[in-house]
Amino acid sequence: MPTEAEWEFAARGGNLSRGYIYSGSDDFDQVAWHPSNSGGKSQEVGKKIPNELGIFDMSGNVWEWCSDWHALYTDSVRINPYVGTGSMKPVRGGSFGDDVTCSRVSYRGYAYPGSSNNFFGFRFCRKAP
Secondary structure (H helix, E strand, O other), X not given: OOOHHHHHHHHOOHHHOOOOOEOOEOOHHHHOOOOOOOOOOOOOOOOOOOXXXXXXXXXXXXXXXXXXXXXXXXXXXXXXXXXXXXXXXXEEOOOOOOOOHHHOOOOOEEEOOOOOOOOEEOOOOOOOO
């Protein structure tokens, strides 16, 4: 799984970012599954438009777990990956059950490890070749 910093870098479109509010567009409906269009369940990945890196469904569909621990942003410099300790894990991207706010690439959610429901999912990643 990506760290929270890796997740946000990818969701924002990496070095190709156009500064969108959601991953791939400022138009929520173009990129996200939400209560008005999901039928109350997660959807197959790839049905909406991708972001600048060609990655699908980073806004809406399911909250995605991150591998590091949730911590408040501070003015201090952090090194990725942030190891630290804590009781909550970051979840990012919003879900099919959330509104526009939770699906913004800047929105930070968190949950206890081991929490499970239909709103949570995983995004696995690997180093670029």
